[in-house]
Amino acid sequence: MPISPNQGSTGGGTTVAITGTGLAGTTAVHFGTKPATIVSNPDDTHVNVVSPAATGTVGVTVTTPGGTSNPVSFYYVGAPSKAGLSVSSGPTAGGNTVTISGTGLATTTSVSFGANTAVPTVVSDSQLNVTVPAATAAGSVGVTVTAAGGSGNGLTYTYVATPTIGTLSPNSGPTSGGTAVTIPGTGLTTTQSVIIGGAAAPFSVISDTEIAAVTPPGTAGDQTVSVVTTGGTASAAAGFAYVAGPGI
Structure with a gap:
């Protein structure tokens, strides 16, 4: 007499399909000593029930x-x-991999980030890897893990908006570097690096809309400026112009 599924939450509520023979007119189904709720008994070979609350392994x-x-x-x-989460924030576009640690994770079927659901890779009973789904807007959402034993929540993940940058001030300086520049934009709070002409620039975050940086040495001509944040990367193709010094 197969049953499907053959496991479920200690809190009960699992819909279980029982197949066999001679099942017509079923009057009771027990999980151990506890009666289950009979949902349907359509024919001689099927009966569908909802499991009662219990613990351990029981006979049906x-x-x-x-x-x-x-x-x-x-x-x-x-x-x-x-x-816990290995990473607690990321871009609204999703796509980054997060490791979830805990217990009772072996039977996990889905992980929800707010209203957005992803299918995880189960590494062990204490670890999941999941690719974060995209979100429609920036902000914090609850993370819910759904497994055979039920759902668990209590963790928070923050979606971070993709940054933007405007015109640097000043937007030109010597190839020797050392020019103090202001980079305006949006979504700059989580800035991780500033790249000017392919080289990392020292920087400090003034606010979500402003970064102060110092240009590294560079090559004469227009150079790309990129700001890398938790929410992604914003670039200006000709954001800063290096000017060669005079020569004789």
């Missing part, structure tokens, strides 16, 4: 006017518990 039996079946094992699984 079906009772009909003809008697009671032999037990088939059903395994109760506790709800997953999440301990």
